[in-house]
Amino acid sequence: MRGSSPESATSATGKMATVNRWAGLAALLAGFFVLLVDMTIVAVASPSIQNGLGPGVSGLFWVTAGYLLAFSVPLLVAGRLGDRYDPKRVFLAGMAGFAVASALCGLAPSIGWLVLFRVVQGLAAAAMAPQPLTLIRRLFAAGERGRALGMWGSVAAAGTLLGPILGGVLTAVLDWRWIFWVNVPFCGTALLMGLRWIPGSRGHAARLDLLGALTSTAGLGLLVWALLAWRDVPAPAVLAAVAVAVALLAFFALHERRMGSAALAPLGLYRSAGFLAASVAMAALGTAVIAMALPTMLYLQQARGLGPAEAALVMTPDALVAAVLSPAAGRWVDRAGPRRPAILGTALLTASLVLIGLVVVLEADPWWAAAGAAVLGLANAVAWSPLSAAAMASVDSAAAGAASGMFNTTRQVAAVTGVAVTGAVLAGLGSSPTLAFGVVFAVLTVVALAGVIAAARLPGGGRR
Incomplete structure (x- = not known):
């Protein structure tokens, strides 16, 4: 019997390493997908939740807002925890917590318990969210990283946009509780894959900036709460919260300048043209993609009379185009x-918003919005990867977790701001739905244009 040659053994080892890298990426994408889906999945199921638990409008609002609040605020701390304790451990711990919280959400006996479990879900999601960028950098060399980040970006966009679609299907076919229970087997499978194929490390010995963690969490928490709750809370309370938030965040910025390498958020990263431009462009991208999801579904169903399944079909080209083209875009x-x-990518995002906005303003056949959805899918395939790659290429490996936390925090807080602004427009112009939805898409188009300008300021790069 002939033994295998050294060359064949090396080839087999290389193939196995490649399989392991992509299996590790699949675990990361699975976890990232479910946490983004849960940002918007409740919207379509809200009437069923109201019938089952009997909350008022305010209670329903906080089922979503509680998750957004808990998800957005701790991202800076979560990014640094990944640096300190190993991003694999933090990611998998967050995924386990997310699965448990999802099961509890499905068992919630009242609206109060559901809001509480949604907050726990959001905290677990915050632990997970900053880690994939750091781990993708660890898994893939520069020559493959763009393709991997392209897949991450398309999953990020699809997760946000597919939330209402999946929520509608699960609620119609089964029950609203299944929008949470479906996460459990999904997370369990990804957890087993992650334990096997995501590479670990010992982390770094740098101490955690507790004062920075306290002031940033309190400041961001008050700011995001004010953005989400201003319609249900007296104006003086909202203004006071914003004032205290600004003071805390200003103190946090001054404190961070003195912390050096131990800073929770190394603000010196923004002196890098690549990191600053990528962060601004990603904030614009995240705002437009997340803030458009619910208004689009509301317009198609409430203003144009489509059913949930029909509205889902109109927006399906986004996910299909992004899934098909993202690997090629990453290789580019x-x-x-x-x-x-x-x-x-940011220019295509702007074009997609213009196309969907024209359908709204001209009151055209709503199925024409599918063309805008296809362009949106192309934008998602092309835009997320280069912005993430540019940001993470601007930092040292020791600060990758903190940089990822800052990058995700910027995107998420901007997205929450976009949700608050679009909600204010829809509420203020509710008597004229066509005008309200038209203004929403006009505002988001301006945001997308800001993303184009920021992307144009990225450092030029030829063939690597």
Whole structure:
């Protein structure tokens, strides 16, 4: 019997390493997908939740707002925890917590308990969210990283946009509680894959900035709470919360400048043109994609009379195009560098908002919005990868978790701001639905244009 040659053994080892890398990426994408789906999945199921638990409108609002609040605020701390204790451990712990909280949400006997379990879900999601960018950097060399980040970006966008669609299907076919229970087997499978294929490390010995963690969490918490709760809370309380939030965040910024390498949020990263431009462009991208999801579904169903399934079909081209084209877009980023793909992606995002906005303003056949959804899918395939790659290429490996936390925090707080603004527009112009939805898409188009300008300021990059 002939033994295997050294060359064949090396080839087999290389193939196994490749399989392990992509299996590890699949585990990361699975976890990231479920936490983003849960940002918007409740919207379509809200009437069923109200019938089952009997809450008022305010209670229903906090089922979603509680998750957004708990998800957005701790991201800075979660990013640094990944640096300190190993991003694999933090990610998998967050995923386990997310699965448990999802099961509890499905068992909630009242609206109060549901809001509480949603907050726990959000905290677990915050632990998970900053870690994939750090782990993708660990899993993939520069020549493959763009493709991996392209897949991460398309999953990020699809997770946000598919929330209402999946929520409608599960609620119609089964029960609203299944929008939470479906996470459990999903997370369990991803957890087993992550334990096997995500590479671990010992982390770093740097101490955690407790004062920075306290002031940033309190400041961001008050700010996000004010953005979410202003319609249900007296104006003086909202203004007081904003004032205290600004004071706390200003103190946090001054404190961080004195912390050096131990800073929770190394603000010196913003002196990098690549990190600053990528953060601004990602904030614009995240705001437009997240803030458009609910208004689009409301417009198609309430203003144009489509059913949940029909509305889902109108927006399906987004997810399909993004899923098909994201690997090729990622390879383009690997070859060409991030600047040109980022400009094209943000420009396509702007075009998609214009197309959908024209359907609204001209009261055209709502199925024409599918063309805008297809362009949106192309934008999602092209834009997320270069912005993430540019941001993470601007930092040292020791600060990758903190940089990822800052990057995700910027995106998420901007997205919450966008949700609050679009909600205010829809509430203020509710007597004229066409005008209200038209203004929403006009505002989001301006935000997307700001993303194009920021992407154009990324450092130029040719073939790597």
